[in-house]
Amino acid sequence: MNKPELLVTPGSVNEIKKQIEAGADAFLIGEQRYGLRLAGEFNRQQVKEAVALAHEHGKKIYVAVNAIFHNEIANELDDYVAFVKGAGADAIVFGDPAVVMAVRETAPGFPLHWSPETIATNYYTANYWGKRGAVRAVLARELSMDAVIETKEQADVQIEVQVHGMTCMFQSKRPLLGHYFEYMGKSMEIQKRQGTQNMLLHDAERSNKYPIYEDANGTHIMSPNDMCIIDELQDLVEAGIDSFKIDGVLQTEEYRIETTKLYRKAIDLCVDQPDQYEEEKEGMLEAAEALQQEHRPLDSGFFFKETVY
Amino acid sequence: MNGLKNDGISEIIDGKRVIVKKPELLAPAGTLEKLKIAVRYGADAVYIGGQEYGLRSNAGNFTFEEMKEGVAFAKEYGAKVYVTTNIFAHNENIDGLEDYLRGVGEAGVTGIIVADPLIIETCRRVAPNVEVHLSTQQSLSNWRAVKYWKDEGLDRVVLARETTGEEMRLMKEKVDIEIETFIHGAMCIAYSGRCVLSNHMTARDSNRGGCCQSCRWDYNLVEMEDGAEVAITQEGDSPFAMSPKDLRLLQSIPGLIELGIDSLKIEGRMKSIHYVATVVGVYRKVIDAYCADPENFTIQDEWLEELEKCANRPAAPAFFAGTPGADEQLFGVHGKKASHDFTGLVVDYDKATQMVTLQQRNFFRPGDTVEFFGPNLDTFNQIIGTVVDEDGNELDAARHPLQIVRFKVERPVSKDDMMRKGL
Numbered sequence: 183m184n185k186p187e188l189l190v191t192p193g194s195v196n197e198i199k200k201q202i203e204a205g206a207d208a209f210l211i212g213e214q215r216y217g218l219r220l221a222g223e224f225n226r227q228q229v230k231e232a233v234a235l236a237h238e239h240g241k242k243i244y245v246a247v248n249a250i251f252h253n254e255i256a257n258e259l260d261d262y263v264a265f266v267k268g269a270g271a272d273a274i275v276f277g278d279p280a281v282v283m284a285v286r287e288t289a290p291g292f293p294l295h296w297s298p299e300t301i302a303t304n305y306y307t308a309n310y311w312g313k314r315g316a317v318r319a320v321l322a323r324e325l326s327m328d329a330v331i332e333t334k335e336q337a338d339v340q341i342e343v344q345v346h347g348m349t350c351m352f353q354s355k356r357p358l359l360g361h362y363f364e365y366m367g368k369s370m371e372i373q374k375r376q377g378t379q380n381m382l383l384h385d386a387e388r389s390n391k392y393p394i395y396e397d398a399n400g401t402h403i404m405s406p407n408d409m410c411i412i413d414e415l416q417d418l419v420e421a422g423i424d425s426f427k428i429d430g431v432l433q434t435e436e437y438r439i440e441t442t443k444l445y446r447k448a449i450d451l452c453v454d455q456p457d458q459y460e461e462e463k464e465g466m467l468e469a470a471e472a473l474q475q476e477h478r479p480l481d482s483g484f485f486f487k488e489t490v491y
Numbered sequence: 492m493n494g495l496k497n498d499g500i501s502e503i504i505d506g507k508r509v510i511v512k513k514p515e516l517l518a519p520a521g522t523l524e525k526l527k528i529a530v531r532y533g534a535d536a537v538y539i540g541g542q543e544y545g546l547r548s549n550a551g552n553f554t555f556e557e558m559k560e561g562v563a564f565a566k567e568y569g570a571k572v573y574v575t576t577n578i579f580a581h582n583e584n585i586d587g588l589e590d591y592l593r594g595v596g597e598a599g600v601t602g603i604i605v606a607d608p609l610i611i612e613t614c615r616r617v618a619p620n621v622e623v624h625l626s627t628q629q630s631l632s633n634w635r636a637v638k639y640w641k642d643e644g645l646d647r648v649v650l651a652r653e654t655t656g657e658e659m660r661l662m663k664e665k666v667d668i669e670i671e672t673f674i675h676g677a678m679c680i681a682y683s684g685r686c687v688l689s690n691h692m693t694a695r696d697s698n699r700g701g702c703c704q705s706c707r708w709d710y711n712l713v714e715m716e717d718g719a720e721v722a723i724t725q726e727g728d729s730p731f732a733m734s735p736k737d738l739r740l741l742q743s744i745p746g747l748i749e750l751g752i753d754s755l756k757i758e759g760r761m762k763s764i765h766y767v768a769t770v771v772g773v774y775r776k777v778i779d780a781y782c783a784d785p786e787n788f789t790i791q792d793e794w795l796e797e798l799e800k801c802a803n804r805p806a807a808p809a810f811f812a813g814t815p816g817a818d819e820q821l822f823g824v825h826g827k828k829a830s831h832d833f834t835g836l837v838v839d840y841d842k843a844t845q846m847v848t849l850q851q852r853n854f855f856r857p858g859d860t861v862e863f864f865g866p867n868l869d870t871f872n873q874i875i876g877t878v879v880d881e882d883g884n885e886l887d888a889a890r891h892p893l894q895i896v897r898f899k900v901e902r903p904v905s906k907d908d909m910m911r912k913g914l
Contacts, residue, residue, distance in 0.1 A: 250651075250682055253658050256633035280635035300687050300698060301579045301628075306609040324690050325581070332582050352686045352706070355653045355810075358733045361817035362712065366728065381723070383710040383731060388692060391713065391720075400682075401733075405691060477720070489694050491701030 185453045186418070187425040189244075189342065190442050193222030195231045197435050202235075204439045205446025208242035208425070210275065214398045215255065216262055217246025217275070218299075219350055221430045221438065226265055233270045242272040248297050249399050250353075251278050259284035267292050273317065282314055293317045295342070299350060300324065305336035312339040318424065323349040323409070327485040331421040340424035346410050346441060346470075347429035348393065349483065352403035359396050379432055382477070391477050393432055404432065409483030410470050412444060413463035415452045440473055500751050501785065510748055510782035514755050517573075517671065518771045521760035523553065526561045526572070528764045531907050532866045533775030536571040537561075538604060540760060543591055544584070545575045546628070546700045547760050558598035571601040575760075576614075577626035579607050579684065579698040592618045602646065606684065611645070622646040624671065628684040628698070634662040641668040647753065652678050653810050656743065659750050669753040674740040675770055675798075676758025678809065680706050680733050680820075707734045707825065729823040736819050739798065739806030742790055744777045746811075749785075765833030765852070768909055769801040772866060800831040800911060828914065834861060835910040838895065840903060847900045849889075855912055856888035863900065865908030873900050873910075 189208040192198045198209055211224040211232055224232060229245060236243045245266045251259070259280060266274055267289040274281065277298030285292050296302065296311040297320035308319035318340035321330055334341045359381065363371040375381070382391040383403065390406035411418075418426070428445060430438035448466050451459035471480055500512045518534035520526035529537045539561060540552045553561060553574075562572050574595050578584065588610065595603060596618030603621055605611050606628035614623055624647040625631060625640050632651040640648050647669035650659065654672065662670060679686060687697055688705035695701030709730035712723040724731055738758070740747065747755060755778070757770055773794050781788045798806070804826045807819040834855045839848035855861060857875050864870040878886045878898045889896045 250630050250653075250685070251633045251636070252653075253633050253661050256635045259635070278633070278636055279639035280633050283635045283639050299685065301606070301684050303579045303698070304582050304585065304607070304609055306585060306612075307580075307607055310608040310612065324687055324696065329582055336582075350685075351688050351691050352681045354681045354733065356680065356733075356735075356815060356820075358680070358820075359712075361820055362731050362822070364817040365820070365822045380715040382713045382715065382720070384713045385692070385708075385710055390692075392710075394712075403688070475718070477715075484690070487694065489690055489696040489701070491696040491699035 183419065183453050184422060184424075186423050186449060187242075187342075188442065188445055188449055189425050189427040190438060191221040191428070191430045192232075193430070193435050193438070195224070195228050195235065197222070197438070198232055198235055200435075200439050201442055202239050202241060204442040206241065206442050208244060208272075209236060210244050210246055210427070212246030212275075216249055216259075218248050218277075218353070218399055219402055219431050220246060221433070226269070229266070229271065230269045237270065244273045244275050244295060245269075245271045246275045247281050248275050248277040248299075251280050256280045260288040263288045263292070275320070285315060291315075295320055296339075297342075303329075305333040308333060308341070309336075309338045312337075318342055320344075320427070324484045324489065326487070327414070327417060330423070330485075331417060334421045334423055342425035342427055343418065343423055344409065344429055344483075345415070345418075345426040346408065346412065346445065347427075348404045348408050348432060348478075349429070350402055351392065351405055353400055355400040357396050358401040359394065395432070405483075407479050407481040408474065409485075410467065410480040411482050411485055412448045412470050413467040414482065414485065415448055415463075416456065416459065419449070419452050437473055441470065444470055500749060507784070508786055510785055512748075512751060513778065513782045514748055514752055515571075515671075516771065516774055516778055517754050517756040518767060519676075519757055519760040519762065520561070520767070521547070521552075521762070523557050523561055523564075525760075525762075525764050525767050527564055528907065529767050529771050530565050530568045530570045532768045532771040534570060534771050536573060536601070536754070537565065538573040538575055538756075538760075540575050541591070541595060544578050544580070544588070544610065546577055546698075546702070547575075555594045555598050558595070558600060562599040572599075573602045573604055573622075573624065574598075574600050575626070576603045576610055577606040577628050578610075578700060579628070580609050581699070584699070585609065588613050589617045592621070596621045604649065611643070615644075624669075625649060627651060627673070630682040630684055632658065634658075634665040637662045637666045637668060637670075641666050647671055649673075649756070651682065652738070653682065655813055656746055656750065656811050659747075659752060663751050670751075671754035671756055672747070672752055673738055673758055674744070674747065674755045674774065675738055675806075676762075677804070678735050678738050678758070680735045707732075732820065732822050734821040734825065735809070735815075736807040736821060737802065737804040738809045740808055740811055741773070741777060741794060741798065743808060743811050744774070745781050745785065745788060748778070748781055763801075763833060764836070765909060765911065766801040768866075769797060769864075772864070773797050775866075799829070801829050801833075803827060803829050831862070831911040831913050833909065834912045835889070835896075837863075837865070837904050837906055837908040837910070840900075840905060842903060845899050845901070845903075846897050847904055848895060848897050849910060851889040851891060851894040851896055853892075853912070854888065854890060855910075857898075859912055861910050861912045863902070863904055863908055863910050865905060868904060868908050871902050873902075
C-alpha cells in the first residue's frame with residue numbers, strides 16, 4: 183500500500199525545519215499576491231530557501247498561485263512562474279486558467295496542481311485539467327468520503343484531500359470589515375486592524391463563530407469548526423489517495439507542528455500497522471481535540487454529511 | 492467611459508455617427524410566461540433554466556416541451572434562447588447529463604451557459620450545434636483566462652461581477668470572443684462559485700442550486716483578545732452585514748456599448764413579469780437611443796424613475812468603475828418596497844367599446860389612479876371607473892389574483908401591456 187504524502191502549510195522557513203522533524207512530507211507556500219489564504223508569507227528569497235531546505239531532506243515544495251486574478255497580476259504571471267521554476271519548486275498550485283496559459287508559455291511541462299477549492303467537485307473535470315497540465319487535483323472540501331473515493335478510482339491524476347484544519351466558506355473581493363467599520367463611523371479602526379486575524383462573525387441562530395479576515399485578495403470567511411479525520415483515514419488510505427493536507431491557516435506554529443506529529447503517527451500506523459491504528463485512533467482524536475481552542479470544535483467536515491440542493 | 496473607443500463599433504452615416512454594433516439585451520425568463528413577456532418587451536435573447544443542472548432549484552424551470560415552445564415564440568421575434576446549465580457537478584450528477592444535453596439540443600436553443608468543464612465537453616460531444624457560453628460562476632476576471640476559454644473553443648464568456656470597465660477593455664483588445672456582462676439586478680457579494688456558506692449553514696449545496704442567501708443575514712462581529720471574546724458590534728449597533736445593493740449600470744450603457752461588449756445581461760429568473768417587463772423595457776429604450784444617436788444621447792430621469800417602480804433594493808454601479816465602497820452595501824436594512832404595485836396584465840382590448848380585459852395581479856378599486864405601460868405604448872395614467880367581472884357584475888374592488896375584469900380606458904392598449912399602481 184502506498185503511503186499518502188503528508189502536506190502542511192508552514193508559516194516560515196524556520197517552521198519548515200521543525201515540520202520536517204515533525205514528519206511532514208511536503209509544503210504549500212507562497213505569497214498573498216498570488217496565493218490564497220496561506221499560513222505564512224514567503225517572498226522570493228524565502229521560497230528559494232524553503233526549496234533548498236526541503237530538498238536537502240527529500241521533501242517537496244508546492245507554490246500557491248491559486249488566486250482569482252485580475253488583469254494586473256495576470257500580466258505578471260510569466261515572471262512569477264519563471265521564478266518558481268527557477269527556484270526549483272516541485273509544483274505550482276493553481277485555480278485560474280490564466281496560470282495554465284502562463285505555464286504553457288514560460289515553463290511548458292512544469293507540474294501543476296489544480297486547486298480551485300469549492301469548484302473541484304468531480305472526477306471528469308479533474309481529468310480535464312489533467313489533460314491540460316495538472317498532475318494532481320485538490321478536491322473541494324464539500325465532498326463526501328464516498329465521492330472522494332469514487333473520484334480517486336476514476337482519476338488519471340493524483341488526488342489530494344484536506345484531512346485537518348479550517349476551510350474557506352466565502353471569498354469576496356470587497357473589503358467587508360473595512361466597510362462595516364466605515365459604516366459604523368469607526369474609520370480609525372480600519373487602520374488599527376489592518377492585517378489582524380482575530381475577528382469572528384457570530385451567528386447567534388446556529389451558535390457558530392466564523393473567522394473573518396481581509397487581505398490583498400479580499401475578505402475571507404472561514405468554517406466555524408476545524409475538520410479532523412485522524413480517526414477515519416483507513417478508507418482513504420486504502421483507496422490510494424495521494425496526499426493528505428493539514429491546512430494551518432490562522433493557527434499558531436505550535437498547533438501546526440503538534441498536529442503534524444499526530445498525523446505522521448496516524449498515517450504510519452494506518453499503512454504499516456492497521457490493527458494498531460484501529461486501537462490508537464480514538465486516542466489520537468482525543469489528542470487532536472486537546473489542541474483545540476475553546477471556540478473551535480473539531481468535526482469531520484463534509485466527509486459524512488449529506489447536502490441537498 | 493465615454494472616451495473609450497473600440498474599432499468596428501460605430502460608423503459615420505450621412506454625416507452622423509451611429510452605433511453599428513448593437514449589443515444583445517439578454518433577459519431572465521424563469522417561466523414560459525416570463526419568456527414571452529421579456530421578448531415582447533424588447534429582449535434580444537432570454538436565458539432559462541431546465542429541470543436539472545441549473546442554479547435556481549426554486550425557479551419555475553422549463554421542461555423540454557416548454558423549451559421548444561419558448562424557442563418557437565422567441566424565434567417569431569428574432570430572439571434567442573439560452574439554457575443555464577451552470578452547476579458544478581458532483582460525480583453523482585454525471586449520470587443523465589448526456590440525455591439532458593441532447594434534450595436541450597433537440598429543443599432548438601441557441602446555447603447553454605456552463606461553468607463546469609464536464610458539461611462543456613459533454614455538450615460538445617452530444618449536442619455539437621449548441622453554443623457554449625462560460626458562466627459567471629467561473630469568476631472570469633482577467634484577459635488571459637478569457638484567452639484560455641477562447642482557445643478551448645467557447646463561443647462566449649460571461650465575466651465575473653468583479654470586473655471593471657477598464658479590465659473589460661483590455662479583454663476585448665486582447666481576445667476576439669463574445670463577452671457578456673451583467674448590467675442589472677441582484678448579485679453575489681462573494682466571487683460566484685467561491686461561496687459555500689449555504690453548505691455549512693443549512694447543508695444546501697450552493698454550487699448546485701441550493702443557495703439560501705446566508706450572505707443577506709445579520710451577524711455580530713466579535714474579536715478574540717487573549718483568548719476572550721470581545722464584542723465589536725454593541726447593543727444598539729447595526730449588525731454586521733454583507734448584503735450588496737443591486738447592480739444598476741443604466742448610466743454606463745454608453746460606456747459598455749463603446750467597449751464593444753456583446754451582450755448585456757439582466758439578472759432575475761425568480762423575478763415577476765412586472766419586473767422583467769419594466770427593466771427590459773427601460774434598457775431597450777436606453778440601448779436604442781444611444782445607438783441611434785450617441786453624440787446627442789442623455790440619460791433621461793424617467794428611465795431611472797421607471798426602474799424604481801419595480802426595484803426592491805437600492806441600486807449601485809458595483810465594480811464597473813472600481814471596487815465599490817461601503818455605501819454600496821445595505822446596513823441596517825434588507826431592502827425597500829418598490830414604488831409601484833403590479834395590479835394587472837392586459838388580456839384584450841375592444842376598440843369599439845374602449846373596454847380593457849385585464850387579469851388582476853394585485854388589489855385595486857374604482858377611483859384608483861393607475862398607470863398603463865407596454866412595449867409599444869406611451870405610458871399614461873388612468874383613473875379607474877366602473878369595474879365589472881367576466882359576467883358583467885359590477886365590483887367594488889378587484890380582489891382576487893388572476894380574476895378577469897373589465898373597465899374603460901381612455902387610450903388604446905394591447906395584450907401584454909401592464910397596469911401598475913403607485914404606493
